[in-house]
Amino acid sequence: MSEAIKLMFADISKDYDKMNTVLSFGIHHLWRKKVVKLSGINSNSKILDCASGTGDLALEFKKTAINGEVVATDFCVEMLDYIKPKEEKLNLKVKTEFADVMNLQYSNNYFDVSSISFGIRNVDDPKVGISEMARVVKSGGKVIVLETGQPKGIMKLFYKLYSKKIMPFLGNLIAKNEAAYTYLPQTASKFPYGEKFVEIMRSTEKFIDIKAYPVTFGVAYIYVGIVK
Numbered sequence: 001m002s003e004a005i006k007l008m009f010a011d012i013s014k015d016y017d018k019m020n021t022v023l024s025f026g027i028h029h030l031w032r033k034k035v036v037k038l039s040g041i042n043s044n045s046k047i048l049d050c051a052s053g054t055g056d057l058a059l060e061f062k063k064t065a066i067n068g069e070v071v072a073t074d075f076c077v078e079m080l081d082y083i084k085p086k087e088e089k090l091n092l093k094v095k096t097e098f099a100d101v102m103n104l105q106y107s108n109n110y111f112d113v114s115s116i117s118f119g120i121r122n123v124d125d126p127k128v129g130i131s132e133m134a135r136v137v138k139s140g141g142k143v144i145v146l147e148t149g150q151p152k153g154i155m156k157l158f159y160k161l162y163s164k165k166i167m168p169f170l171g172n173l174i175a176k177n178e179a180a181y182t183y184l185p186q187t188a189s190k191f192p193y194g195e196k197f198v199e200i201m202r203s204t205e206k207f208i209d210i211k212a213y214p215v216t217f218g219v220a221y222i223y224v225g226i227v228k
């Protein structure tokens, strides 16, 4: 499963940023800013961004943790390769390293914050991934997850049509990979969100508190867990 996921992301890596911007109308940048705000980090903080992909969240953290340590990790190195040009453009520097969320190579209690955006639903076992992310964070630090949700009310119908028809169409047009952009919204529609995802985090028994923040009518959620 994870091998197929890796290959899929390697295949779409070149067009991944363009697709993100088109598919979310650029709103994903605002969600990332909110993640950084909720993280409460300062200029010296140490942050591990997991399943970092092309590094947008890691770079957003670095804008604040300017004297700290931001490590952008992924198991698909082709995705990480796209961080470098963005670092140059933004005049920011993060560390990029290969890491599998299911088995992180970092010491216990080292980071102030660990994060994952739009990655946890692709991980083979999200509970194991979250446990690993909590293990490497100091007591009182935070694990933050940004992941898709499902909007309610009138937005629900629009979103369903958008993710079932428009996303695969644009995936084919822009990234020449309709299968990937059929698979990604499909996994999003099946993935637990809101209280159900909080329950997965809680089941790790690693947190003293967990909060869920819906953004943009529940199209996405930010989950913040305070580590025991």
Ligand SMILES: C[S@@+](CC[C@H](N)C(=O)[O-])C[C@H]1O[C@@H](n2cnc3c(N)ncnc32)[C@H](O)[C@@H]1O
Binding pocket: 002, 005, 006, 009, 020, 050, 051, 052, 053, 054, 055, 056, 057, 073, 074, 075, 076, 079, 099, 100, 101, 102, 116, 117, 118, 119, 122, 123, 124
């Ligand atoms: C949809 S992309 C999200 C990338 C980025 N975080 C973002 O917000 O745009 C999902 C990423 O998760 C990575 N991924 C999936 N499973 C992983 C795992 N077990 N360990 C590390 N990275 C993983 C993929 O390689 C891919 O880069």
